[in-house]
Amino acid sequence: MLLLLIMEGEPVNVNEFQELARLALPKMYYDYYDGGAEDQYTLKENVESFRKIALRPRILVDVSRIDLSTIILGHRISAPIMIAPTAFHKLAHPQGEVATARAAAASNTIMVLSYMSTCTVEEVASSCNAVRFFQLYVYKRRDISAQLVHRAERNGYKAIVLTVDAPRLGRREADIKNKMIAPQLNNFEGLISTKVDHDEGSNLEAFAKGTFDASFCWRDLGWLRAITNLPILIKGVLTREDAIKAMEVGVDGIIVSNHGARQLDYTPATICVLEEVVHAVGGKVPVLFDGGVRRGTDVFKALALGAQAVLVGRPVVYGLAAKGEYGVKRVIEMLKDELELTMTLSGCPGVKDISRSHIKTEQERLHSML
Ligand SMILES: Cc1cc2nc3c(=O)[nH]c(=O)nc-3n(C[C@H](O)[C@H](O)[C@H](O)COP(=O)(O)O)c2cc1C
């Protein structure tokens, strides 16, 4: 297979980075990045559901200039494609999140740094001038989470992304078989250790069970609001009911996400619930989206369904594992190039021109056959 890839040259789409990453990484780490929860039904659906949405291109529009740029929470970025928070980048590449952040800066996009990063908040901040958001898990030790929020704010992170779909870690069976262990998380040095007293199954799951605050609920958003002046986005919304609640507690943005299908299996593909959430939010705050984005056409479809931007998880990690900073840059570039072509061929010179009428969902296709 390696020979085949060398003969075939550089990857031509982001999916091809996955095989390169598989070859580059120890099995335990590749499985951790790749895996979803339980039967991995939702993992497949996240990707497959995009394929069932058809494009409805418009013709004879002046597409001699295409502008991919957009503004997210006041920050202009080169395209509506951001980097999702993913843990443990040093397991993929020795430079870890610093390499990813530099690629984000070079691509002029936003990186969301995971709470579970292997480089510190400060290292990432000082390595480049990318616009950075900070993703937060709330620990039972609230003081530790508060410290991290303060460090992010002091170091120029522009928003807090509160992940709300992980009161416990999902059941990832490859990690259980591999007895996956968390690396040292330098952000928590002297505060908490990732070593857990547990020699069965996934140590990640045991660590999260002992550390994450499963009691955190809507009323606790007030705690977060009280300790930071940064905008707060909530990541992990899948229903209109929760979108409405999020509006009520006054979040500044919503990320439609099922955590890359790593938490609760048999949740719907995120692209299938995006529009429900967008309608509930009614334009009051930005709605971002992640899950299964592998093509520029996927970005286009998510935008047509009302997302302001998408975030990309696994392809970024695969790019990092395969080729470091350059690999991450290529992943973002490839998606941007494909989006530009999709917009050109669909008659959309700017992201604001992408509308609901540029796509047809499977449901609409079936309905029109009746
Ligand atoms: C290896 C890996 C680690 C992740 N770590 C985090 C994390 O630390 N915090 C978080 O909020 N989401 C995390 N996620 C979820 C991503 O932010 C994102 O929701 C998901 O990857 C999007 O799906 P995609 O991988 O199909 O693009 C992780 C996902 C993966 C694949």
Ligand SMILES: CCCCCCC(=O)C(=O)O
């Ligand atoms: C060490 C505790 C769990 C890390 C969780 C990272 C994550 O969100 C993931 O999906 O994996």
